[in-house]
Amino acid sequence: MTSAPRVAIVGGGPAGSLLAILLARRGVIATVIERSPPFVVGQAGGRSINLALAARGITALRRAGIDAEVTALMIAMRGRMLHEQDGKQRFLSYGQRVTEEIYSVSRAALNALIFEIAAKRYGVQYRFGETCVGVDLTDGAPLIAAADGSTRRLDADVVFATDGAGSEVRRALADAGEISATEDLLDHGYKELTIAAAQDGGFALEPHALHIWPRGRFMLIALPNPDRTFTATLFLPHTGDPSFASIGPNEVPAFFRREFADAVPQLPALARDYVSHPTGNLGTVTCGPWSFKDKVLMVGDAAHAIVPFHGQGMNAAFEDCVALDDLIGTHGYDWHAVFAAFEAERAPNARAIAEMALENYLEMRDEVRDAKFELRAALSFELERRFPGHWVPRYSMVMFHPEIPYAEAQRRGGLQTGILRKLTENVSSVTEVDLTRATELVSTVLG
Numbered sequence: 001m002t003s004a005p006r007v008a009i010v011g012g013g014p015a016g017s018l019l020a021i022l023l024a025r026r027g028v029i030a031t032v033i034e035r036s037p038p039f040v041v042g043q044a045g046g047r048s049i050n051l052a053l054a055a056r057g058i059t060a061l062r063r064a065g066i067d068a069e070v071t072a073l074m075i076a077m078r079g080r081m082l083h084e085q086d087g088k089q090r091f092l093s094y095g096q097r098v099t100e101e102i103y104s105v106s107r108a109a110l111n112a113l114i115f116e117i118a119a120k121r122y123g124v125q126y127r128f129g130e131t132c133v134g135v136d137l138t139d140g141a142p143l144i145a146a147a148d149g150s151t152r153r154l155d156a157d158v159v160f161a162t163d164g165a166g167s168e169v170r171r172a173l174a175d176a177g178e179i180s181a182t183e184d185l186l187d188h189g190y191k192e193l194t195i196a197a198a199q200d201g202g203f204a205l206e207p208h209a210l211h212i213w214p215r216g217r218f219m220l221i222a223l224p225n226p227d228r229t230f231t232a233t234l235f236l237p238h239t240g241d242p243s244f245a246s247i248g249p250n251e252v253p254a255f256f257r258r259e260f261a262d263a264v265p266q267l268p269a270l271a272r273d274y275v276s277h278p279t280g281n282l283g284t285v286t287c288g289p290w291s292f293k294d295k296v297l298m299v300g301d302a303a304h305a306i307v308p309f310h311g312q313g314m315n316a317a318f319e320d321c322v323a324l325d326d327l328i329g330t331h332g333y334d335w336h337a338v339f340a341a342f343e344a345e346r347a348p349n350a351r352a353i354a355e356m357a358l359e360n361y362l363e364m365r366d367e368v369r370d371a372k373f374e375l376r377a378a379l380s381f382e383l384e385r386r387f388p389g390h391w392v393p394r395y396s397m398v399m400f401h402p403e404i405p406y407a408e409a410q411r412r413g414g415l416q417t418g419i420l421r422k423l424t425e426n427v428s429s430v431t432e433v434d435l436t437r438a439t440e441l442v443s444t445v446l447g
Helices: 015-023 055-064 066-070 107-122 166-175 252-259 270-276 313-332 335-365 369-385 394-400 407-423 434-446
Strands: 005-010 031-034 051-053 076-077 079-083 089-093 102-105 125-128 131-133 142-145 152-154 157-159 180-195 212-214 219-224 230-236 280-288 296-298
Touching: 005 015, 015 031, 015 055, 015 252, 015 296, 015 313, 031 131, 051 107, 055 066, 055 313, 055 335, 066 107, 076 219, 089 335, 089 369, 102 107, 107 125, 125 270, 131 280, 157 166, 166 180, 180 270, 180 335, 219 296, 219 335, 252 270, 296 335, 313 335, 335 407, 369 407, 369 434, 394 407, 407 434
Parallel strands: 005 031, 005 157, 031 125, 079 212, 157 296
Antiparallel strands: 051 102, 076 102, 079 089, 131 142, 142 152, 180 230, 180 280, 212 219, 219 230
């Protein structure tokens, strides 16, 4: 390799800081531009919605050598706890091995920790309170506004944009016609609430589960926090009945008593939080190309933001960072080669997980209530036991098998869904399934 390039990263969230660490381990010390004030470890701030950390994200943290520190922030979730309207609960395991679990982690805490490691251990330079306001189209240099109102060109050989779903770098390039970009908003939004700790200071709900109140067109979910509270999130249409438009402060108590009665006692600040917390939007970002003039490359949500219903947004962004690190190892500082190979590798996988995340919303809010869903899940586990290494449930491929690309998980998962539907068409239990036919279908369809 030639001498280390001058690298800037626009966006100091988890992906930006992780990428900075990976580059530093190669001897490249980046400058990170971040619009927010400095992050403080142990202090909440910014968007508080919990993140789900799974195998792909943990693999990236391990590559950076920081997985041990992050472990202290993680709470294991081993499956979904479904809350029915009559108050009954059913637990659906994510997998059948003790290692097959995902982890709830605070966005603010994770962000602050990775920043601290990047800055203190690796000397990464952060410029807080600075915002990208455009791109110089002559050479791709981002234009940066400082807190004092001044604007300057970002002086760097290469710029990685990790500035999230609302990426100013992406929007500047799209507004100039240099790339195509779409932001497809879901007709549902979300609002965060807090489930309090129990009176004895413990968890009010089972802590090692992702709790879901599925109600067809909408749902409530809750993820555990280290302080024994749960971050609850209401997903609801923006318009219609019920919707955020139809449920105002006066309607919310009756709505929750009707739909989520068992959660109401654990939501002491429901009325206040519903009014004071903003309603967030959900959407899918697609764009292309992901780079400009061999100078700027969009990474993570800046290139391919997705809805949160598969818990893979951060994991996919972290996987981007590992892929980029690998390609720099292969091509050195030939940015044309690195950028082309990165988009060729990651774009099909980004499309696949975006589509699967949308499908998972329907599954979480509606399909989990169907007895056939539970039957097909149980049969999928049985086929995994019978055909180890050959049959892997799609959810497991996405969440627990980082060696399987998203696009392959989607392709193979589609074939497996067809098999499951055929085998469960006229049966009500796994014991009734024709396993001889199952063996034939697995052999002929999956090869």
